[in-house]
Amino acid sequence: MSVMESFEEEVRAAVSAALADMGFPDAEFRTEVPPGESADLAVPCFQMSKAMRKAPAQIAEELASRVPASGHISAVSALNGYLNFTMDGDALVRGTMEDILSSEGAYGSVPANGVRVNLEHTSTNPTGPIHVGRARNPVIGDTLARCLRMRGYDVTTEYYVNDVGKQVVILTWGVNNLDESQVDMTEDRDKTDHKWVAYYRKANSLMESDPEVAEQISDMLRRFEAGDHSVIDTVRETAEGMLGGLKETLAGINVVLDRYTWESTFIADGSARDVVERLKRSKYAGQEDNGAWYLDLKDFGIQGKNTKFTFTRADGTTLYTTRDLAYHLDKFTRADRVIDVLGEDQKLGSKQLCSALEILGCDRQPEPMFYSFVSLPEGKMSTRRGVVVYLDDLIDEAVSRAYEEIEKRRTDLSEERMREIARTVGVGAVRYNILRVQPEKQLVFRWEDALNFDGNSGPFLQYAHARACSMLRKAGAYERCTDPSKLRDEAEVRLAKVLSGFPAVVRDAAEGRRIHLLPAYGHELASAFNQFYAAVPVLGAGDSRDARITLVECVRDVLRNVLQCMGMGAPEEM
C-alpha cells in the first residue's frame, strides 16, 4: 500500500471512531482531495447533516475536536463544513520516496489478480489506411490495456478483422482486376494500405458507373456467401495484405496487438450458424414473410423502432451482427471480462448485442467504451471520398516537426540519434494529444493543435524526463537519501505529494476506464518537477544534494511509468 493510501485509511478509521463516539457509528462519509494547498485530505460533512440534525459546520467542528493528531495525521481542522486533514510532511516525503525506490521501477503497479481481460480495439475495416478520424481507437485501447496490466489484470488485446462483406469484396475485386494505370495513385507511400486504397476507390466508382463491374462484384459476393473457397480465400488474402499495412502504422505508434481474429472463422466453424439456431428457439424470435429472422427487443430497454434486431437475411445467411455474437461468445470462453473499444456509431449495435447475448443465456456482458469521431474543419472524414488525414501522415508530420526542434537546440548529437529522438517525441505528441481529451467529446482535427509541443503536450512530459535523466547523468556518485529534513523547500514537499498520487491515478484510470486522467497527472508531475528545478539547486546543493538527487531519481522513475502507461517513449535526452 502506498503512503497516500495508508494515510487515507488512517483518516477513515479516525473519522469512523469519532462518529461512533458521537453516537453515529453507521454514518457514511467519503474523502476527497481538497483544492489548493489547504490540506491533504478532506471529509465533507454535508451528507451526514440531515441524519445528525446538525449543521455541517458544527459537525466538522465536533469531529475535529474528537480526532487527535496522531500517526501520519499531523493536523486536523474544520472549515466551511469540511473536516480537513494534513498529512505529516516528513512521513509523506520519506514514505513516498521509499515506496518508489523499493518498487524498483514498478511504482504504481500491483500484483497479478488472475482476472483475464479481453480488450478488443481498433478493428477498422481493412479497406484503407487508418485515418485520424478513427485514430482514437488504437490509442485509447492500447493505453487502457497498459493501465489494466499495471493493475494486475491479465490482458489480451485483440483486433477483429472484417474479412466478410461487400466492402472487402469490392477491395478484392479492385486489387485483382485493375492495374496501376487504371487507378488514381495519389499515394507515394510504399505500404499496401496506401497503395490498395486507390484500387478500392476506383472499384467503388466503377461499381456505380459500370453495370458490368457491379455485376462482377455482386457475383463475387454471391459466391462468397455460398461458401466458394476460391473467393473466400482471395478475400482473406487481400484483407491480410491490407492488414499488414495497418499493423505497420499501429506499430509506429507503439500499438502491438496480441491477437487477430478473423470474422470469416465464425462462418467456417459453424458457430454463427449455431447462434442462429439457438436464437430461433428463443421466445423473442420472429420471422418476416420473406424468411428473415429477427429478435424483438422491446423488453430490453431499447426504444422506438429499433427493437427489431435482424439476425438472418431472407435467404438464411448470417449478418455481421450474428457473427459478432458468435465472436463474443468465443471471447467469453477465453476471458473473464470483455472490453470493446468502439466508435460512437456502434452504440445501438452494442446494446442490441448485449440483449441478444442475454437471450442466448450468456451471464456476462461486454463492457463497451465509446469514443466520438475526429472530424476535419470541413466535415467528416471519408476514405471512399478521399477526404481524410491519414494517421501515417500525421505521424510523419509530427516526427519531422520534432526533428526541426531538436536540430534547433542540439549540435552535439548524431543524425541517427536525432532521428531516433524525433520519432519518440513526435509519436508521443500524437498519442498525448489524443489522450488528453475525454473519448466521448467530439474533436475537430487541426494541425496546429496536433503538433503542439508546448505546455499541455507530450513533449512537455518527455522533456521533464530527459531533464531528470540529464541531471542524474551529471550527478555522478551519490548516496540515496530520503531524509525529509533535507527536503524542506515548498517545491520539494509539493513534488513528493504529486509523486504520491500516482498509484491512485493508475487505479482510477484502469478501474474507472478514465484514461484521460493519465495525461493530466503527467502534466501535473512534470510541472511540479519543473518548478522544483527552478526553485532549488540540485547538483550544487551541499547538504541537501543527495536527497535532492534522490528525489530527481524518483521523478524520473514515475515519469517513465506515466509515459509507459500512455504508450509514449521516455527519451533520456532531447
Next chain:
RNA sequence: GGGCCUGUGGCUUAGCUAGGAUAUAGCGCUGGCCUUCUAAGCCAGACGCCUCGGGUUCGAAUCCCGACGGGCCCGCCA
C-alpha cells in the same frame, strides 16, 4: 420523428457518476527570467451571466424538466 452523447474565458480543456471551500489546466495575449544542473522551461498579469429558460435544494457547472447549437445512430450494410 425517436434514441444516445456533447455544450465551461478568443481557442482547447478538467471538474459532472456520489450537489457544497476562491471553477482546473494549456494555447494565445501583456510583462519579466538563460555565468545553477537542457528556456520543448520558470515567474507575474489580464481574460468566466460554466449555451439559454424554468425547477429541486440552505446551497447547482454538477440533479430534474424544457428550449437551442454540435455529433452519432435508428439497413435483410459492415
